[in-house]
Amino acid sequence: CPKDCRCPPGTPRCAAGVRFTLDGCGCCRVCPRQLFEDCNKTLPCDRTKGLECNFGGRSGSAQGICRAKADGRTCEYSNGIHQNGEIFRPNCKHQCTCMDGAVGCVSLCPHQLRLPKLGCAEPERVKVRGRCCEQLAKTKCSAKTKHRKTAGRDKLSGDDLANRNELAPAGRGVKCVSQTTAWSPCSKSCGTGVSTRTSNRNSQCQLVKETRICEVRPCKKNDSKLKKGPQCDQPEEASRPAKLSHAGCRSLIKFRLRYCGSGSDGRCCEPHRTQTLPVRFRCKRGEVLTRMVMVIQSCRCHRNCSG
Template identity: 25%
Template sequence: MAFTPAPLEDASSRPQFCKWPCACPPSPPRCPLGVSLITDGCECCKMCAQQLGDNCTEAAVCDPHRGLYCDYSGDRPSCGLGISTRVSNVNTRCWPEQESRLCSLRPCDADIHLHIKEGKKCLAVYQPEAPMNFTLAGCVSTRSYRPKYCGVCTDNRCCVPYKSKTINVSFQCPDGPGFSRQVLWINACFCNLTCRNPNDIFADLDSYPDFSEIAN
């Protein structure tokens, strides 16, 4: 059966939940009893954490102190820059705290399927030939990069980061001061049958995938 490439996604059509420079009210909101006051997913303003059953976005994040996370299944953006959040207790107080960073998802202007070699079912890593600038809410990175993206498969396998680090990227806005954000920088990916939810706080407790599942 011949593979039919999916239409490319237009990054400009995605909802932009964060705007920079930050514009916050003069005083933080007063949250109901038992609801955590946290920094929003844009790392801008204080907000009352979303609770079970509330709508959540990249900006309106869930209560980390109750172990809640936002389920993006069905509407999670598949390309462009997004915001990744996690809960960690690696701090001096050993207290659950929310951490966030930008993650460079698959590029919107390239169909990675077309780069899969003949006879192969997966392309684990895709890297564009030309350097590019990151764009976030109308602001552009002050330098260009050649990021690596996790690729795709033509079967049921998913490609996820295997080795990565966090880098600091500076942005300049056309009508305001610049800012810096932590960004996920992918070094290597592997493709396997275990398609984990990237927002699952218990995902790291899963067993490591069998070698037979990994695509070269």
């Protein structure tokens, strides 16, 4: 490793479902290598997916190949068996990864949609022939969402402004159309993952990607007694408070999270209503960071498990 860290400017842009990490020297942010890709000291494998750099038993070798750890469990998904660390696409809208028995998926459809006209809170989405992802209709807008001047609009919260697509402050007296997408599904079906959304609620009024930590349910079945069956609207609380862990960092205080159960009739149970709270984390190197965390309020069941 170099004595002084010299890193390229900016944050690296990683593929869908891949989050940047520090290189093996702890210097620069890099995109972790995926299954069967080349790896070395400066290009580590994606540990969040159970991968490690395999040098083939050659001592002193500088190059290796990312392989799944021997103790990683396979995943059964969409009537198929996938190896630990394997990346696959069950449909044209999602890319999934098998992570030690749990499947995590991210959307391949762009979150940065065209801004609808002012007062159109629910623009119609239409399917375009030859394209997988839906597009926003250029002129169609629900009649019930026509723009209305409402007294006391300044008292609305940021989420209300986003839902109603009204004007949000953008600094120096400038206002812009508030545009915020829904949070994406959690990247992991169990354990700690991430979800993202796009919002322009900032001083520059620019669409930026926001990330929050999420956990739909724990991977260990004995951590909490979760409901099974058709009724899953009420989330279950963890048996005891615990600190949150993510990417080598732990929360400063303990939380008693709520989780969604699992349907026993073939349906999938997922969060329906959630809150997002700022939580302070302390990392291995001692730095304290603030991360947004999802808090489940209610759950729902459906049969569209593959997205």
